[in-house]
Amino acid sequence: MYCEFNYLGAGHRHSKSEAIVMQKNHWTLIDKKNGVAIDRLDVSGADINTATAINVEYRRLSGGRQEGLHLLSIDNGSIRVSIIPERGMGIWKAWSDDVELGWQSPIDGPVHPNWVPLHEPSGLGWLDGFDELLVRCGLHSNGAPEHDANGQLVYPLHGKIAQSPAHHLELQIDRENGDIVVRGIVDEKRFLLYHLQLTITLKLQLEKHAISLSDQVTNLGATDCGMQMLYHINFGHPVLNPGAELILPVKQMAPRDLEAARDGSEWSRYDAALAGYQERVHFFELLADAENQTRILLKNSESSRGVSLRYDITQLPYFVQWKHTGSVDDGYVTGLEPATNFPNPRSFEESRDRVVPLGAGQSRQFDLYLEYHPDAESVKLAQQSVEEISEIEKQVIHAQPLADWSFEVS
Incomplete structure (x- = not known):
């Protein structure tokens, strides 16, 4: 020592x-x-x-x-x-x-x-x-x-x-x-x-x-204060590769903007690296089990490696998928983002009651479990867990952005 x-x-x-x-x-x-x-x-x-x-x-x-x-x-x-x-x-x-x-x-x-x-x-x-x-x-x-x-910055990214x-x-x-x-x-x-x-x-x-x-x-x-939390969890190679897939127990999904809407039904899959790729972002509400636990899985194209997240949707009720499959030099990456809100400007989220109120002395708890799956069997079991939650309710997929969810189209 x-x-x-x-x-x-x-x-x-x-x-x-x-x-x-x-x-x-x-x-x-x-x-x-x-x-x-x-x-x-x-x-x-x-x-x-x-x-x-x-x-x-x-x-x-x-x-x-x-x-x-x-x-x-x-x-x-x-x-x-x-x-x-x-x-x-x-x-x-x-x-x-x-x-x-x-x-x-x-x-x-x-x-x-x-x-x-x-x-x-x-x-x-x-x-x-x-x-x-x-x-x-x-x-x-x-x-x-x-x-x-007046164009003055109020809240930075x-x-x-x-x-x-x-x-x-x-x-x-x-x-x-x-x-x-x-x-x-x-x-x-x-x-x-x-x-x-x-x-x-x-x-x-x-x-x-x-x-x-x-x-x-x-x-x-000593006075009330609002707060927001988003976990920006980012993965590239070797978990993310052409044909990789994000498995989610979707309750409701909508693209953030018209660029993301171009993904259509292929929103869950990832393309090969492409120079000049413009980021695409999708917003979600997810399903959960009887203990309010949801689970998501990102797996590579061979289903031989993956990562999963598990968390309580009463703590983090929203989820964001960020896709940036640009060139390797520019960053080939996806972000898996459990959050208290959607990552719009704060005033927009506050007007939709997506800012967490905290009274003086009050606290808010967030628990997250991140697991790496090093082999096909582990990936298979994780996917089964997600699919069991997915069966609870039929998913709703919106082809276009929702005005209540996306500042850019409100």
């Missing part, structure tokens, strides 16, 4: 003999309140007296636009997950053996938020840092940029939380079962307007190809 500390700005290295006296299954990596920051940590199963195949690495990154970021990588023996605390605790990449779960963005990331011009006049500055597997969009707003009557740093970060490993739990806290606030706090708990269970997320958003202000 190796730890490198930075207390109140003063660097201090702890040798293995010094570090071993720490509570061996719990580490505080960042604690702004108490002036604690760790720049480096290495933990293996042997360090905590367990034979489990776990590994943890925590590093400060340097060079280029990643300068000053920290990368927390946790490995449970089946899946390795890398988290960036300074980017809203987003999941940068994940791997299962040599298979990358994520996508090859033209952005050479990870990118420190200092290099993301979030509030540039177009409102599209968020894209300058976009390369994660999972990035949260929110918390005060999460949709398209919005400008006032996808909100601010992904460019906000964690001020608390801790790691815990269960010596009995090998579970790895990461907990981070990120604030989004503006004087006189709102103070929202996001508490993130990410869990890996030993040798499972899955990531469990449990997020809580709390209004720490």
